[in-house]
Amino acid sequence: MAIQxxxxxxRESPDGMLDPVLTFPKQxxxxxxxxxxxxxxxxxxHRKATYARMSMEGTLKQHLMDVNEQAKAKVEELVNQMQQAxxxxxxxxxxxxWIQRMNSLKAQAEEIVRxxxxxx
Numbered sequence: 001m002a003i004q005x006x007x008x009x010x011r012e013s014p015d016g017m018l019d020p021v022l023t024f025p026k027q028x029x030x031x032x033x034x035x036x037x038x039x040x041x042x043x044x045x046h047r048k049a050t051y052a053r054m055s056m057e058g059t060l061k062q063h064l065m066d067v068n069e070q071a072k073a074k075v076e077e078l079v080n081q082m083q084q085a086x087x088x089x090x091x092x093x094x095x096x097x098w099i100q101r102m103n104s105l106k107a108q109a110e111e112i113v114r115x116x117x118x119x120x
Contacts, residue, residue, distance in 0.1 A: 040064055079109050
């Protein structure tokens with residue numbers, strides 16, 4: 001089976017050299033967010049081939065945006081489950097205790113999400 005390479009077009013530069021005409025896929029609008037940025041850094045450092053392939057295919061930004069949305073939803077779900085499992089301090093009578101507990105729950109949920117979604 002012969003490999004079919006795409007036709008490459010060239011244009012002449014002012015110095016007479018032929019430069020390839022490169023086009024890149026249009027990237028989606030939006031922000032990659034906190035977890036998307038973490039995923040990008042992970043791919044750059046630990047999955048270099050995957051990062052390079054997705055960059056060249058134009059699928060990286062959409063992937064990062066998807067990971068960010070999945071991670072945010074999972075953090076929210078885990079925090080809600082943990083709130084149901086353990087009693088929370090009353091927000092009106094003990095606001096600092098409530099904030100401390102919520103921060104603790106969120107940190108625990110984010111640790112789980114980093115391992116199961118961002119670094120998977």
